[in-house]
Amino acid sequence: MTSAAGWSAGYVTDTAYMRGYYHEQSPLQLALAALLMGVQTDLPGPSDEVSYLELGCGQGFGATVLAAANPGWRITAVDFNPAHIAAARRGAAELGLANIRFLEADLASLPEDPLMAEVPQADVASLHGVWSWVSPEVRAGIVRLLRARVKPGGLVHVSYNALPGWQGALLLQRLVREAGRRLAHGSIEQARAGLGLVHELMAAEAAGLAKAPRVTDILRRLEQAAPDYLAHEYMNSSWAPCWHADVAADLAAAKLDYIGSARLLSNFDDLMLTDAQRAIANRFADPLMRELVVDACNEPTLRHDIYVRGTRRLSTGARDAALEAVTLALPMPPEEMVYAVNVPAGRASLSEAYYHPMIEHLAERPCTVGELLSLPALAGHARNPAEVVGMLVGSGQALVLARPGAPMNNVSRHLNALTRARELKPDTMRRVSAMACPALAGGLPTALAHFYVAERFAAAGGIDATDFDTEIWARQLAPADTPAEDIAALAKQMADEVRRRGKIWRWLGIA
Template sequence: MSDWGGGYVTDVGYVAGYHPEQAPGHLALAALISGVACEIIERPEELSYLELGAGLGFGTTLLAASNPSWRVTAIDFNPEHVAAARAFAAEAGVGNVTFLEADLATLSDQPMAALVPEADVASLHGLWSWVSEETRAGILKLLGAKVRAGGLVHVSYNALPAWQGALGLQRVVREAGRRLAGRSDRQAAAGIGVARALVAAGARHLAADPFVKQLLERLSGAAPGYLAHEFMNAAWKPVFHVDVATGMAEAKFSWVGSARLYENFPDLMMNEAERAEAARFDDPLLFELIKDISGGPALRHDIYVRGARRLGENERNRTLSGVMLTLTTRPSRFAYEFEVPAGKANLHRGFYEPAVEALAATPQTVGALLARPGIEPGHANPPELAAMLVGSGQAMVVLRPAAGPLPALDRFHAAAARLAGRFDKLDRPIALASHRLGGGLVVPALELMILSRLVTEGAAEPALWARLIAPGLEAEQAEGLGKEIARILDERTQIWRLAGVV
C-alpha cells in the first residue's frame, strides 16, 4: 500500500451515506436548544457550507441539491473519493458543490487554501478520532481560518470512556487483520474473525465487556468499506470530549451541545445520584465528562460555535416556538418509549399523541403544537418538545415551510437510486433530498429506488418494479419484494408529501 495517506486507509473506498446531524437546519435547532443564537432557520437562503473528509460526497451533494442557493465545498485527500463525488454531482445535475482534493494536515499552509470560502457551517463526520495528531492540528488551523464569527462546527468522534473496553478489540482487529490479509477491507474482516474467536474462547478483556459484545453484533451486517475505515487506520484513537473542546478552544470555538438532541437533557443521560455529582460543577466541560462517564455515547456529535451569542430562556423559547417540524414516521409506528442512557424515555401520551396526530396532517410549528387546546401544562416546553420529536428520529426541522417539491431533485434522486442499486443490500440507509427540509430524509435504499421510479413513471407497479430492482430473484422472493414495495408506497407517501419530496 502507498503511504501518502499517512496511515489512513486509502486502498479501499468508503461507503456512501447521509448523516442528518450534519445538516445546517438540524445544527441550528440543536444550537437553539442549547441556548445559542443561530439564524439559519429564520434566514435559510444565504449559506456557505464546508465539509472536511467528505468521503464519497453523497451527503454534501444532497445538501447542495436541496439548497440551490447555498455554496457548498467539500474536501478529501483520497482522489478516488473526490473523483467519485464529482462524477456523482455531475450525474445528479448539482452545480453548487465543489470538491477539492487536499490533505487537511497541510492545506491551511498551501495556496489551495484560497479556494476554500469562508464558512457559516462546517462539518467533519468520521474524521477526528481516525486521523493523526498532525491532521487534527491542520484541521484546527483550517477551521480557525475559514469559519466566520458566529459560524457553527459539527464534529463527530469515537468518545472515551465509552470506547475504553473496546481499545483491545480495535487493536487486535488491526494487528491480526494486517497479518492475515492484503486489502484493508479483507484485513478488517479477518481481524474481526479473530476477535470473535477470542470472545468465544472467553478472552477476559473482550468477552466480559458489554460494549464489545454489542459492537460485534452490530458489525455483522456492516459494509466492508465501513469496517476498513473504522478499524484499520494507524492513528485511530477515541478521545475525551474535554480534550476535543480544549483543542477547539485554541482555535476560538466554544462547545455548544450535542447534535443528538436528547443528549442535551441530563435527566435522560444520568441517574439522580450522577446528576447530583455533576451539578456540583458549573464548568460545562466537567459536567460533560461526568455525563460521559455515567453512560455517554460511543460516538459523540458535538457542536461548536465561533463566538457564542447566548440567549435568555424567554428569547430561546420564543425562537424555538417558531421552528416548523414535520413527522418522518407514520403515526401508527411512532415510538412513545425509547432507550436512553438513563433508562427509558417515556413520552407522555396525553400530550404527544395529539401532537403526532396534528403533525400527521401537516407540518406544525413548535409553538402551535404547544398551544393546542386541552394540552395539560407542564408536560413539555419548546426545547423538550423539539428534542423529543427530532431527537428520537421521528421528526425533522422544516427549513422552508412554503417550498414545494423541486423538479431538479428528480435528477438527483435518479442518480442516487442508481448509486443505491449498487449497494449489497436493499435495506442499507441512504436519503431522499428535500428543498422544504433543506436536507435529507434517511430511508432504506429500496425506498429511494421506489420514490425515484414513482416520480419518473407516475404510476406505481410494485410487481414489475420488484423484478426490475432485483432481477435475479426466484418467483416467490420477487412476490415478497413486490408486497414490500406496495407496503412502502402505502405507508410512506404521506411522509414524502409532508417533507415536500413529492
C-alpha cells in the same frame, strides 16, 4: 494498506470509504441543537445563503445531498484521497451542480497551501469520522483551518470515537490492526484477517478480550459491517479514541466553545442521567465536568459534538420564540407514534394527554410548534417548545421543515434517481440512504427499495393516485427468478410504505 508513496501518513487509501448521509452534519440540525441549548444562531431561512465546509468528505455524498437540496448554498468539501475527490467531482458533474467544490488537499498542510484561497469563510463546518482516525499533525492542521475559516458565530460539528466508551475495546482494535498487517495484503483483507484472529483469541479465552465488557457486542455488530467500514475504522495507524475535554481543549485554539450534542436527546440531563447520577453532575458548574459524568454513565462510543465560534446566549424567551416558529411534519402515520422512548436513563415517556393532540394535528398537515402549543386541547398545559422539539425531533417522530411547501427541484430528483440506480440491488433493498429534499434543506433517510417506491408513486400521481399496482412494481424490482410469495411480500411492503409515507412525500414535494 496505506499509500506506497507515504502521502497518506498511515490513513487507509487503498479502498474508498462508503457513501453515507449523516443528518448530524446538516446545518439545519446543528442550528436547531444550538437553539435548543440556548445559543444564538440563525436557523437557515428559506433563502439564506449558507457557506458549508466539510473536512474529510470521503466520496462526498453528504455534501452532494446538501448542495442539491440547497441550490443557494455554497458547499466546499475537502479530502486528501484523489480517488474520493474524483468520484465526488464526477457525481457533481453528472448532476450539473454549480454550488459545490471538491478540493483535494491534506488537512495537515492545507492552511499553509495556496489552495487555501479556495476555502471560503464558513457558517457551518463539519468533520464526521475524521478526528480520532488521523494523526496529531492532521488534527493540528484542522484546528488552524477552523481558526482561519469559521465565521464569528459559526458552528462546527465534530464526531469522534470517544473515551471511556472505547476503553474496553482498545485491545480489540490493536489486535485487528497489528495481526491484520502481518497476515494479509490490502486493508479490507487485513481487517478481516485481524478480526479472525480476535475470534480465535476469544475462543481461546484470552482474558483481555473475553473479560472486556464491549467486545462481544462489537464483534456481533461487525458481522453486518461493510468491508470498507472495517478497513477505515480499524486499519489506520493513528486510530485514537479521545476524551471530550481533550477535543474541547484542542478546538479552543480555534476559539471554539463546546455547546452540546448534534443528537438532540443527548442534551437533556433527565434523559441521559438517573436521579442519582444527575445529583453528582449537578455539583459542577463546569460543562466539561458534566460531559465527563455523562460519558462515565453512558459510555458512548461515538460523540457528535457541536462547537460555536463565540457563544452568544439567548434569553429563554427569545429561544422559545425561535423554537415556536419551527415548522414540524409527521414522518409516519399517527398510529405509529411511540409514547415511550428508550434513553440512557431508562425509558422516557411522552405524556399522551400532551402529545396525542399534537400528533393528530400534525397528521393533517405540517405546522409550527407555536400552533401545536396553542391547540385548544392543550389549554392549561405548560408551554414548553424546547421539550416538544427535543422529544419529537430527537426521537425521530417529527421532521423540521426548513422550507415548508417548497417543491422538489430537478437536481434533487436527478440525484435521488441516480442513488437508486447505483445502489439498489436485490441484497441492498433495506439499506438506508438519503433522498435530497429542498423542504428539509437536507436528506430524508429512506430505504433504497423505497426510493423506487417513491419514484413509481410520484409517476402514478402521488397521493391522489388511484391507479397503481405495487405487485407490478415488485415484479419490476425483484430478480426474474423470485418466487411468487416473495413478490407478494415485497408488493405488500411497498403498499405499506405508500400508506405510511404518501402524505409526507406530498408535504416534502417528493411525490
